[in-house]
Amino acid sequence: MKKPTLKDVAREVGVHVSSVSRALDPNARTPPADEMILRIKEAADRLGYRPNRLAAGLRTKRTMTVGVIIPDITNTLFPPILRGIESVLEPLGYAAIIVNTDGLPEREDRLLDVLQERGVDGIIHVAVLRHDPKVAQMAREGLPLVTLNRRLENSDIPCVTNDDDAGIEMALRHLMDLGHVHIGHVAGPTVFSTGKQRLAAFETASRKLGIQIVPAAVVPASRYDETEGARCTDLVMRANPRITGILCANDRLALGALEALSQKGLSCPRDVSVTGFNDIPFLDRIPPGLTTVRTEKFEAGQTAARLLLEIINGDGNPVPPETVLPVKLIIRGSTGPIGAMGA
Amino acid sequence: MKKPTLKDVAREVGVHVSSVSRALDPNARTPPADEMILRIKEAADRLGYRPNRLAAGLRTKRTMTVGVIIPDITNTLFPPILRGIESVLEPLGYAAIIVNTDGLPEREDRLLDVLQERGVDGIIHVAVLRHDPKVAQMAREGLPLVTLNRRLENSDIPCVTNDDDAGIEMALRHLMDLGHVHIGHVAGPTVFSTGKQRLAAFETASRKLGIQIVPAAVVPASRYDETEGARCTDLVMRANPRITGILCANDRLALGALEALSQKGLSCPRDVSVTGFNDIPFLDRIPPGLTTVRTEKFEAGQTAARLLLEIINGDGNPVPPETVLPVKLIIRGSTGPIGAMGA
């Protein structure tokens, strides 16, 4: 009735538990005789034996479980990342505990405890702030840790990021090629490395491309959501009504920008072109189709998971501190030539 | 450097580990003296003690972890459900291990093992098939289990479902009210209880409302996805070209129907009206806006989690075998009056 343990299998075969343990462990240092292994495995199968990973973990300090911290699973940016992570973890016998911070640092702190109490072998952090003492501390104490999308500043926690610089430059160049001269930027929250980095990239790229930026037409959002995108877009347009192109730090801000523009009676792309970042799902089906910078979400998850496993199981060789994934400009209907004849 | 244990706290305070254990356990049967508790808690705090739930779980057979099985996290139907589950679990100290089956029974079997090896206290199954011997077996062995959205047939596993019957009837009546007479149904896979149930509801409701159904205009999909929705829609229209209304068993099928129609040069809703089921996110932003039956996803998650906890921690009172959540018709642009003057 109740779950059989090693002891039950041992009794069944008439050997000691340690023999059973060894027979079932493919990398046992002193495996039993082949014939014995067969008998033991047969009995284990027959009894429906399943190892108790809690007990094993208590002994070995390895739970084959990793924690994944994201801001919010209902944000469609994250599920593909999670599938990427799972795709490398699961075949190796690892399971993931996924937690949502909702962007609240105090919640994040508690969740870090939750994960650590469960003895996770490592954490993939997809929601880290630029400064996060607790995460820094845990990494220092030896907890294997990898950040994804964002990075923790002044730390040597390996991170997997997207090529923000290239992406922003592509988007800006695209707007320029369409003839746009007056361009604004709805920047991401500066507490995230992505917000800061993309803002810096915007400034660098506009200098490089010779585009004049009105400082007031660069507005940082306080969250990565549509409401903030709309609010900031209003400010951008107010700062410089001649603007015909708005580059947003991510897709949700851009979706908000679209709303704000139509609210003002402006048409996209006829009056104002808009670009996003990430290429979250469904964008192609939402008119007018957001032009955006596609990041490799599944790959990013895979890469982060591989890095984490390397840290956990590797032979101590240092892993690359930063892996930058390539991005790609996806052109859709939200960007168009300046002064295009509209319907 | 390394994580302090009960023993460390005990040594610090100069008491026995069991006293520390009791001091930290709010429902200890024999708690230490108040003053002692204070001293112990202070020391525990000071040392940064965190309980090791693995060890506790090994002892108590309770891990404060539950498993959640879903088909695919990238399907936007599921994240809100997960947040609902989390919203009741997390405050109580439970964590969730989420796994994706991709609709593959063999994968599901393996994942059930994964969860059980980790000693989950219970499982919320959001991807169960109508027949699933392994799940039935585990429930019989006493593993607390609740199914969500779908139900396992011939079993007494408690389930949280939506009012499929009412939803389908609402949708059908809505089409009828708009003047539609020739109506088809893209049914869900019959391996899922939702597919079967909604199909039955469609038949019942059409009889009740006096709508004549051409049997060939009822086509079951083999998966809940857009491709199948499109394929089945083709078959439906071929079965009866006079059809002006298609009721789909879920939103993704309906999205596929929309594609198939436009492929055929038919306009929605001018030529054919379409309805879905679930009201997944973003539907309002995708033209023409799918009319659909909204299910309470977050609530469903909450309800399932509460039921599971009741089974795990309750005083053995039986929990309701079935909780049916109300649904609501959301009317958008994909349904319109028959023969409407189009642009």
Next chain:
DNA sequence: ATGAAAGCGCTAACAA
């Protein structure tokens, strides 16, 4: 090649 024994960190009788 196999068995014995210790112990991971914790809880819960039972004893004092």
Next chain:
DNA sequence: TTGTTAGCGCTTTCAT
């Protein structure tokens, strides 16, 4: 009120 003890199921060193 507090300490002692045993043991959850497993791994692993050491002995045979």
